[in-house]
Amino acid sequence: MEMVNIKINGMPLSVPAGSTILEAARQHGIEIPTLCYLREINEIGACRICVVEVVGMRNLVAACVYPVAEGMEILTNSKRVFASRKTNLELILSTHNRSCLSCVRSGNCELQKLCKDFRIYDETLYDGEKPASDYDDSAVHMVRDNSKCVLCRRCAAACAKWQDVAVIGPNGRGFNTHIGTAFNQNLSDVACVSCGQCIVVCPTGALSEKDNTKDVWRALSDPTKHVIVQTAPSIRVTLGEAFGMHIGTNVEGKMVAALRRLGFDGVYDTDFAADMTIVEEANELVERIKNGGKLPMITSCSPGWVKYCEHYYPEFTENLSSCKSPQQMFGALAKTWYAEKTGIDPKDIFVVGIMPCTAKKFETKREDESASGYPDVDVSLTTRELARMIERAGMYLPKLPDEEFDAPLGTSTGAGVIFGATGGVMEAALRTAKEWITGESGETVEFQEVRGTEGIKEASYQIGDLKLNVCVASGLKNAKKVLESVKSGEKEYHFIEIMGCPGGCVNGGGQPVQQAAVRNFIDLKARRAAALYENDKNKPIRKSHENPVVKEVYETYLGSYGSHKAHEILHTSYKKRNRF
């Protein structure tokens, strides 16, 4: 690697040519604060918080985008630098809604941290006219409050560059610049897929999930309700972050304890429903291959992806597996099989989902998602909302004991757990499909080819007489690439797994927010996924079709895989949605 010699704050350093001042400084332990910078997708030098002095240059430069050069002398902590950053913060504050005390991001707000670090003691110094700001709570899944927006554009970058959706971006110009949709329509009226990636990259409280915790508190205090909760596979490896624990810590037992202490009547695991999904979906795949059904079959677990497909690629909705997502399968079975088994009227059962996802909120409101006649799932909360409930209830998660899920809906396999990472559904399905097709119970359950955080993965497996071509994509920009390659005939797959968020659910739009200072340098999705695979490895049962409760449900209630009753309860339908 070609190196150049520079000086930072007088220290002579050798750094790779072509790196930015920010990267070069970081390599030598000097952190330069940033606000708008999001590695790879938002390197725009807009906020001017990372400004540094380069000796000999008249103006300050933005460290996040300015490349180093041989002999460059950089000052990152000079009086002029500090004063500049401070003034930029004061200017931002003059347009900011400073109701910080009750802000959803209080304590985890990047602007707040910067203001503290730079000792902004007069928040009102540059107060003047505030830009007109809109408050948009039209969408089911999130709220946009532009009065807290700092115009870093990280949301717009995530929407456009990760998801290729681009429904929000800068409108207007100058002082009137604001983030909005085309023609400032309501978010609910545009082709937003509800993925929530904009929220997890937002440095402030301008973007947040729609808070549904009060509905859950109300249900919990209603003695007529049997309130049960299910937690998605990835929650156990991310919830700890909201309590300052290391990224990738598995807190399954503590999470169960917390939920039980919140007063849920049953603490269950969506992993069980994931196992259900696998057997039903693997059966659907085998049927499609055998009977000349629509191929490639594409997974339907990710509601962000499903909505994307309906808006942008309606010609592929027939390729979607008709299986409901695990969240919905859980709710459907809770209000049918479980209701029957426990003798509780389904109208009194209140199902709460704890999901890594904001699109799951939208999913609960979809048509054809009420097997019992009542909505399969009543409320879907994000990991962040659960963390807030635990905090409000006065519990400190790291100190809670480890407890186990309740029976019967808490019984799951390793296959269910890995649903939370990109490639996990594919691997789980392969574990089952392979055995079903070959009729042999294999020892190897790991399919390494479909693991990893790359956006698009491909593999071929010889299963009996069939050479099964599969593809795994995560992040909708990658989904688009895969769909286009299928459309053009360039690629032929039998089965495709698509997750709406890059890296799958572990990096979902409902997960705890990690500030850019962490996000820019640590691959969250890899660390969180590693914890899931570790969990899978230690499970006694690692194949969905071997889950004893799954077997029981089919034997005692549904009949066979893909039976008429299974279709009524576990399958759903899709529709074309407008793009404009």
Next chain:
Amino acid sequence: MYRSHVLVCGGTGCTSSGSERIIAALEHEIQENGLTEEIKVIKTGCFGLCALGPIMIVYPEGAFYSMVKPEDIPEIVSEHLLKGRIVTRLLYQETVQEDTVKSLNHTQFYAKQKRVALKNCGVIDPENINEYIGLNGYMALGKVLTEMTPEQVIQTIKDSGLRGRGGGGFPTGTKWSFAAAQPAGQKYVCCNADEGDPGAFMDRSVLEGDPHVVLEAMAIAGYAIGANQGYIYVRAEYPIAVKRLEIAIGQARENGLLGKDILGTGFDFDIELRLGAGAFVCGEETALMTSIEGRRGEPRPRPPFPAVKGLFERPTVLNNVETYANIPQIILNGADWFASMGTEKSKGTKVFALGGKINNTGLVEVPMGTTLREIVEEIGGGIPNGKKFKAAQTGGPSGGCIPASLIDIPVDYDNLISIGSMMGSGGLIVMDEDTCMVDIAKFFLEFTVDESCGKCTPCRIGTKRLLEILDKITKGKGTLEDLDKMEELCYHIKANSLCGLGQSAPNPVLSTLKYFRDEYVAHIVDKKCPAGVCKALLNFTIDPEKCRGCTLCARACPADAISGSVKQPHVIDPAKCLKCGACMEKCKFGAIYKK
């Protein structure tokens, strides 16, 4: 062969003042008098003396008729064109001589000018490529393609000392050499025709009066750097320029001067137009290219510079219209010829759009180093109504105000920078004693606040806060601390903004603070606007000694603020007064004062 040529200005100024009707009337009269075989009417580009429009010149006499009206045309045709008698009463007064007409080149307006970029403006029919070719047009392109290597072309431009005429003044040849040094492959040549300074119309006039010179120069640049595609980014608000460019591109293609295998040399180069929607920031090079790419016109950080990674991330040369307009003549006349004009570090000439409180509003081109006094007092003909020169603003909203004390400064890039202004694209607005410098700073800042793209914090919010402080001061609510806060904020915005727009936006404030601080202080401490402009600080009063009680003022007042009986002194109620000045205009006795 025609015995007489009538050149009528078809530039924007004269078109607005009715030159189209003049041409129609001329053609009608010429036909009526059976002169169609003898007299040719040509619609040209701008002559420069816009204040006197509509303008026409009759050759071979060189009779310069100004402020011509359609009803004058029969007389001009029957007297001048038919009988050979010049209509003296319609001549530009300065050209009237006893027995003949004085050459335009000897008038005060033109005498000190040196037309290089504007060489063909007002001389040729811009819609006829043959007239351009007739004045050595496309000869420079032929020369570089057949006699010069790309390296020689770049060396020539370097040796000429030509610097970018769009604002920054970067050496053009050096810029080209950077793009040329990039590995071969797709490269682009762009022309910045997004002139946006209030009151500036230099580039517009070149495009309207001599569009081919831009096309030729871009092709030369393409040859020099190894590009075969050019884009001209021109404002949609310049309809005449757009139309003439379209015609010019079509004619150049028909004549094999654009397109494949130009002049049989194997060199391919073509040009397309891209219309801008009028955002000022799109004159910034990276924003301009982002806009051509079809995205929101916003600047992006540099480096990488356009010469390395420009349009569509390919090496790109971007120059403005006036810069290109110099290129063919540098190639034909040599670098030494060009370098012989101007000052040590600023070679050649510069076109200025003279505006504001000046007699000869219009377009002038002078050698670099001409003093501001020569431009204002001689070429510009001084200030109207005998008022005193107070300041001149160069560089538009990015520039600064030059006070009367510096009127003898030779105008070039470095001198202007050293006094807190800049060359900019060449707007030159003259102010007299009736101009309030706080108000002027506010005017320019309103413009930049409006035109800020909103991307970076200091420009988006900082300029707005500056404007709010200025507004406070003009309303008499400012404090002396505000001046310090404003100055601090100015330096902050300059040092922290992402692009040139923000980096230069505070210049009008800083320069007025530097040279006219007393006016700010008067607004703040005395609550007075010395120039009598800032309404909130004005009071209209009637001098009872002079008032005859004619009631005209009371009747003119839209707010019923004036009371009094007939033949008795009237009184203005300050609570009701809107400070519109209507009373003062009506008063025949000079009894009303504002102070």
